[in-house]
Amino acid sequence: MKPRVxxxxxxxxxxxxxxxxHPFKPERLDALKDLLERTGLLPDELVRAPDALPAGSLxxxxxxxxxxxxRAASHGKRLEEAYRHGLGTSDTPLSPGLHDAVTSVCAxxxxxxxxxxxxxxxxxxxxxxxxxxAMRDRASGFCVYNDLNVAIAHARSKGARVAYLDVDAHHGxxxxxxxxxxxxxxxxxxxxxxxxxxxxxxxxxxLGREAGRGWSVNVPLEPFTDxxxxxxxxxxxxxxALEAFAPDVIVLQAGADAHAxxxxxxxxxxxxxxxxxYERVVGxxxxxxxxxxxxxxGGGYAAFHVPPRAWAHAWSAMTGAPLPERLPxxxxxxWRDVAGHDLPEFALxxxxxxxxxxxxxxxxxxxxxxxxxxxxxxxxxxxxxxGEEST
Amino acid sequence: xxxxDVMTTPAVAIDPDEPISDVTALLAQRGVRHFPVxxxxxxxxxxxxxxxxxxxxxxxxxRPGVRPSDPVRRIMHHPVWTAHPLDPIxxxxxxxxxxxxxxMPVVEDEDLIGIVSASDLLDALVRMTGVGQAxxxxxxxxxxxxxxxxxxxxxxxxxxxxxxxxxxxxxxxDVVRFVLRVGTIDARHVADTLRASGFDxxxxxxxx
Numbered sequence: 205m206k207p208r209v210x211x212x213x214x215x216x217x218x219x220x221x222x223x224x225x226h227p228f229k230p231e232r233l234d235a236l237k238d239l240l241e242r243t244g245l246l247p248d249e250l251v252r253a254p255d256a257l258p259a260g261s262l263x264x265x266x267x268x269x270x271x272x273x274x275r276a277a278s279h280g281k282r283l284e285e286a287y288r289h290g291l292g293t294s295d296t297p298l299s300p301g302l303h304d305a306v307t308s309v310c311a312x313x314x315x316x317x318x319x320x321x322x323x324x325x326x327x328x329x330x331x332x333x334x335x336x337x338a339m340r341d342r343a344s345g346f347c348v349y350n351d352l353n354v355a356i357a358h359a360r361s362k363g364a365r366v367a368y369l370d371v372d373a374h375h376g377x378x379x380x381x382x383x384x385x386x387x388x389x390x391x392x393x394x395x396x397x398x399x400x401x402x403x404x405x406x407x408x409x410x411l412g413r414e415a416g417r418g419w420s421v422n423v424p425l426e427p428f429t430d431x432x433x434x435x436x437x438x439x440x441x442x443x444x445a446l447e448a449f450a451p452d453v454i455v456l457q458a459g460a461d462a463h464a465x466x467x468x469x470x471x472x473x474x475x476x477x478x479x480x481x482y483e484r485v486v487g488x489x490x491x492x493x494x495x496x497x498x499x500x501x502g503g504g505y506a507a508f509h510v511p512p513r514a515w516a517h518a519w520s521a522m523t524g525a526p527l528p529e530r531l532p533x534x535x536x537x538x539w540r541d542v543a544g545h546d547l548p549e550f551a552l553x554x555x556x557x558x559x560x561x562x563x564x565x566x567x568x569x570x571x572x573x574x575x576x577x578x579x580x581x582x583x584x585x586x587x588x589x590x591g592e593e594s595t
Numbered sequence: 596x597x598x599x600d601v602m603t604t605p606a607v608a609i610d611p612d613e614p615i616s617d618v619t620a621l622l623a624q625r626g627v628r629h630f631p632v633x634x635x636x637x638x639x640x641x642x643x644x645x646x647x648x649x650x651x652x653x654x655x656x657x658r659p660g661v662r663p664s665d666p667v668r669r670i671m672h673h674p675v676w677t678a679h680p681l682d683p684i685x686x687x688x689x690x691x692x693x694x695x696x697x698x699m700p701v702v703e704d705e706d707l708i709g710i711v712s713a714s715d716l717l718d719a720l721v722r723m724t725g726v727g728q729a730x731x732x733x734x735x736x737x738x739x740x741x742x743x744x745x746x747x748x749x750x751x752x753x754x755x756x757x758x759x760x761x762x763x764x765x766x767x768x769d770v771v772r773f774v775l776r777v778g779t780i781d782a783r784h785v786a787d788t789l790r791a792s793g794f795d796x797x798x799x800x801x802x803x
Contacts, residue, residue: 404727470799
């Protein structure tokens with residue numbers, strides 16, 4: 205039987221702007237949708253308009269006072285207070301309509317979750333979402349409202365246990381923080397080490413607290429981590445954590461900035477490696493929770509070069525429909541003008557080896573040690589939790 | 596930052612005539628390692644967990660002939676160094692290291708108002724760096740000359756980047772190294788801009 209899938213989309217999700225020349229470009233969503241349509245992967249019946257966000261959804265995961273300040277600041281009011289909440293900086297500048305735009309991002313991810321929980325589809329994607337740095341009362345790292353937390357809180361209100369997996373190059377701090385003491389939400393983040401990269405957190409020793417102890421998992425990776433080493437760390441930690449947790453639904457934050465061409469981070473993944481990650485996650489959802497999977501976007505600042513192709517691979521893994529090797533010429537022409545540079549010819553990357561062999565060996569062995577350490581420390585906590593539940 | 600900002604308060608004080616075995620029980624309950632000893636409202640000594648735990652053992656630091664039922668007076672250290680709540684924490688940290696001690700009672704007008712330990716000072720270091728707040732970490736080496744830091748901060752302010760913390764882990768007559776935590780996700784853009792403006796950015800590392 206073919207999996208039932210939905211692609212949550214509305215034009216306004218691609219139409220907002222954080223600012224002139226801002227690295228976060230929501231219009232990459234339209235480049236993705238256009239690519240999927242031109243390759244026949246997105247028939248109209250799979251496109252799902254977002255529902256309106258139910259009242260109280262933002263306030264379930266954000267301080268109500270913070271939401272009020274964002275709303276007011278989007279109309280040019282209470283600017284001094286906004287600054288105290290991390291707004292009005294170069295990362296998260298204020299603009300008219302900001303509140304409405306980021307609320308619609310939350311609505312899209314909420315809808316993807318609701319589509320899966322209600323059984324309308326087994327797998328749903330909201331590539332507009334993935335704003336994982338937003339905190340309860342603070343904007344951070346291009347993120348104002350945390351759409352992932354909105355969706356996870358919705359799943360929790362329906363009694364579902366949620367496994368959140370974050371493969372963005374940056375630590376998923378806003379999601380980890382929200383559910384740090386929650387035994388019903390597992391967060392797993394693989395990212396470039398906080399020694400080198402924003403937000404500076406996500407060390408292996410961050411394991412959750414109280415009832416949630418063991419259910420926050422972090423694998424900080426070396427700069428220039430390649431496909432092989434990333435997948436090795438993934439295979440060591442992720443299946444074991446998810447199996448021990450036994451989720452009802454998996455959320456994948458598929459930030460595309462772990463790619464070698466990303467200008468903001470230093471990981472060296474290729475689209476082959478990213479595709480392999482997406483396929484593994486689909487397989488884990490099938491094995492552990494009857495396929496239930498919500499996928500979002502996230503980072504990805506080689507905005508037209510990488511995210512549309514990466515998420516086309518994610519969508520291809522979710523639908524089982526293959527992506528053609530060569531990208532449609534009409535797509536490349538249309539988006540070259542928007543991007544201001546040539547776009548790639550192929551869906552996958554040409555193999556390259558940019559790292560000197562000695563660095564590659566050191567990186568691989570460091571990442572392996574980190575992943576094993578995390579597994580050593582966390583797995584006894586998982587075993588204990590699972591033991592407690594069964595008694 | 597001053598001692599009053601980082602001290603543990605109130606301190607759990609003990610009487611010099613209490614039996615040592617009572618202090619053993621208190622250690623387990625309170626999870627602290629030092630107790631000021633107070634007699635007639637004045638701090639007269641201090642005992643550490645090690646002083647208590649070695650009683651009756653064959654540990655080389657154990658006082659011979661002392662039993663758990665003896666009064667605390669027999670093992671307390673005295674006279675005792677005390678800190679003032681308005682002492683800068685860096686002076687206190689240096690004092691603890693110079694005298695190889697782990698904690699000092701904090702005394703104001705002869706009254707015991709708290710205790711400051713090496714752990715409190717480590718917590719202060721963590722707060723001073725801003726580690727744990729979302730930020731990117733930079734190391735910049737500047738000439739040890741007037742205005743060098745001002746020029747760096749001016750360049751950062753032109754990028755609309757908020758500075759979370761500034762520390763000075765190293766200096767010699769020519770060079771000062773600053774560690775800054777800056778509230779931006781786009782660290783490479785900030786580093787590239789600073790480098791292009793002539794600043795010696797040693798962290799984050801450059802691409803190979």
